Amino acid sequence: MSVFSGWRAATRIARRDAMRAKGRSALVVAMIALPVLGVTAADVSYRSSMPTAAETLTAAVGSADARYSDPGVNGTPIEQMPDATSWGSLDESGHPAQGEEPEPVDVADLFPKGSRHLTERSVPADVTTRHGITSTEIVEVRTADPLARGRIELVDGAFPDGADEIAATEPFMESAGLGIGSRVTVRGPGKTYTVTGTVELPHDLGKKALYADPGAVIAAWQTASDRDDAIVPPQPSKTEWLVKGASGVGVGWPDVLRANEKGVLVKSRQVALDPPPDSEVPMADSMSGGSAAETSAAVVTVVALTVLEIVLLAGPAFAVGARRSRRQLGLLGTCGGDRSHVRAVVLAGGAVLGGFGAVAGVAAGLGLTVLFRPLIEGWTGSRFGALEIRPWELLAIALIGLVTGILAALAPAIVAGRQSVLESLTGRRGTRGSSRVLPAVGCVTLAAGVAIAVFGGATGATGLVAGGSIVAELGVLACIPVIVGFLGRLGSRLPLAPRMALRDAARNRGRTAPAVAAVMAAVAGTVAIATYLASVTSEHVYDHIPMLTPGTVALVNSDPMEVGQLPLARAAVEQNVAVSGGRADFGRVWAGSDCSVYYEEENGCGTIELVKPAGKGHSCPLQGAGARKLAEGLSADAHKELMSSPACIDEHIQAYSFDSGVAKIVVGDAPVLTSYAKLDDPAAARALAEGTPVLLNPAYADNGRVTLKAVHTYSEHDRENRKLHPGEARTTTDRLKVYVAPAKYAATPGIRMILPQKAADRLGLHTQDYGSFYTVAHAPTDAEQQAVSAAFAQAGDSAYLQAEYGPDSQDEDVVLLILALFAGLVTLGAAAIATGLARADAEADLTTLSAVGAPPAVRRTLSGFQCLVVALTGVLLGTAAGLVPAVALRLIDLREATKAMRLQPMDSAYTPIVLPWVTIGLLAVVVPVLAGLLAAAFSGSRTVPARRAA
Incomplete structure (x- = not known):
């Protein structure tokens, strides 16, 4: 009997045995198919989610040939790579030489002759929602134009068509609680638009934006923003142009270089797909790629563990199958079959079931990828250009399933081949001692x-x-x-x-x-x-780096001239936010005139400063001379401990907290301690009541006192301060006795010291109501934030709410x-x-x-x-x-x-x-x-x- 005929017989026996033991066979097929399914789905999803060069260009330029954009260098010539992913200004300052005013660039004049273009402008704006008011981006572009296909797609409804229609992305609609047919008002011009449809950016599914026809929003918005009494301050607009060259011409590398001379960046489909030689690219340089070795190691690890898991899962099933079929295998021996034939039957079972499992796993993986494609696209944040299936990769995955099925049957095949015919026919198992070498190895x-x-x-x-x-x-x-x-x-x-x-x-x-x-x-x-x-x-x-202490929000007055609107703003917060504790009002403090109020007065801005003493325990050793040498000798834990010390923590935490002033001093009383600083200390509360400041960062203390430096400047409006400090502008330094809080409170965001009103009056400092802290059950949701913004708008738009989301x-x-x-x-x-x-x-x-x-x-x-x-x-x-x-x-x-x-x-x-x-x-x-x-x-x-x- 030839080798092939022997294997044909073994395969036939294995197939019949698999059909007889359908439950056990289905179990083995499932164990092999499941990992193959997972690898197949991962492979197809990964390949499909990685856009090709053509798909990336379509997402950037739509169906146009190129996208022209102003990188903000004021007309200074630039250099760029052919794919426009890297560029640089020839003048690092980004401004014309010798301080000359830049000449306006007529970008349309840079387009190839015979081309047509689509203008896309965008601005940040505040709009009304179902819950209140929110900030978003408004884009003016003719969304129905064929040039926008691939860049902007319609999901539901219709594209806007007219000066009173607008479309929105799905994330914006969900956040704002709107639907098709809803009305949206743009603050500033106060013009209302009807939402006609839902659109999406296939390359950025999470973007929140509104889309309108050219001229429908931005012109009126800018006119309203330029008024002296504008609700919304003016913001720069961003403009891009989608350009379609003449038939069969496109936008070539000479066109890109011509635009670069005027400071315009160009992403051209033709140039990106067929880049010029490096000799024609002024900015050409070598680009370093990722480490192929690291990627290969990760892939090998995943594949090895997958194969190992399949073998371990399916191996016992083959072992039991061989044991249940031992009488059949014994009969094979009585008919002249030797041990190799017995092993061949068991291995053939592994090949048969492994093949079924591999095919089923690949098929199921493809089916599940198609079924869950929208969910996968939502996770990745972009649409698949096409479901990319690479047959050779799927064949390799199927072969892995087949080979692992054979490997899983290898050990049972060896064991079955060692059994004597008598043991197989009588069902006796024999006894094998445990290996003593294997555990040591x-x-x-x-x-x-x-x-x-x-x-x-x-x-x-x-x-x-x-x-x-x-x-x-x-x-x-x-x-x-x-x-x-x-x-x-x-x-x-x-x-x-x-x-x-x-x-x-x-x-x-x-x-x-x-x-x-x-x-x-x-x-x-x-x-x-x-x-x-x-x-x-x-x-x-x-x-x-937290902006506020956990579990709090801060209501801050942004306009000193509108401080009278704070009661209305406080009521808005208390009505629309999940306030769970009391309110702690706080004020700001300064010396002399307030520059934000009396900005027209020369030298009309007074300041105060907490002076940090010099020496060990006050200055952060990780700053200045010797910092690098010190850092080299620190372990991670020692560095963490040093960064958390009062001397150093103020250097990085305070920089990202809410703005309480340059000196980080607020005017307040005991509620600020308990609700915001979380310092429940009766002694500290008594100190504030008696007019003694509470210092939260002990690095500023020197024997229980702090040095407060005040630069007083006055104007004719400062009659009260003139009585306390008559004469010209001057600098005073006061040594104040303070209550020093424990070191852990130095991390309180935005505050170094709480100054009672009594102390501010005694020092002759200006104070003004500035805002309130609230303890909340949870950070404001989108709906709550929008409701508060709407209430603030009715109260004069002079306040804003800050929250810590962690x-x-x-x-x-x-x-x-x-x-x-x-x-x-x-x-x-x-x-x-x-x-x-x-x-x-x-x-x-x-x-x-x-x-x-x-x-x-x-x-x-x-x-x-x-x-x-x-x-x-x-x-x-x-x-x-x-x-x-x-x-x-x-x-x-x-x-x-x-x-x-x-x-x-x-x-x-x-x-x-x-x-x-x-x-x-x-x-x-x-x-x-x-x-x-x-x-x-x-x-x-x-x-x-x-x-x-x-």
């Missing part, structure tokens, strides 16, 4: 893998991190049989069902260990990514949840597989158990505990294995952050390693318990009497 491999990954993290070698993580995981896999065997010793004092489950797992390690390993592989990847994301999120939280970690939280759900499903699946195989493999034992009088419920309880053992063991091992790559990758981040800190001493090098306890808890507690309950619920308690095999 596993421990050494684990230690080596951890060392390689950590070394890779310390040196910044991503490839070593990937390789070391895989080696470490293989080491844990080698130790799993010993761990499973040890579990059997833990059940001696347990009740019957859990004791039997542990002993069954230990006795059948060939079935239990791969299932545990499959759970471990899935959980390890999830824990690795979740740990890394949780650590990065923690880093973002630390690096986030670091943006919502995306990371969603990813962590998705990872936990994915790992949970794999864990449930692997545990269910192991439980089903255990039942199939131990059916005779269960029948015997029932025959000797065991209650029927024992079957359910036993199945539940078998599932629980596999799931819990795999989760715990996977959690430990997943920490290796996560820690190594964070070491790479720490290395890069430390290098950056030494170049910029004030930059944070804080790189924590944070465990995602919610994800780990879900996987370690909820998922195993749920797996056990489901296994018990779906496991039948009734037994069917079976004739004992001879």
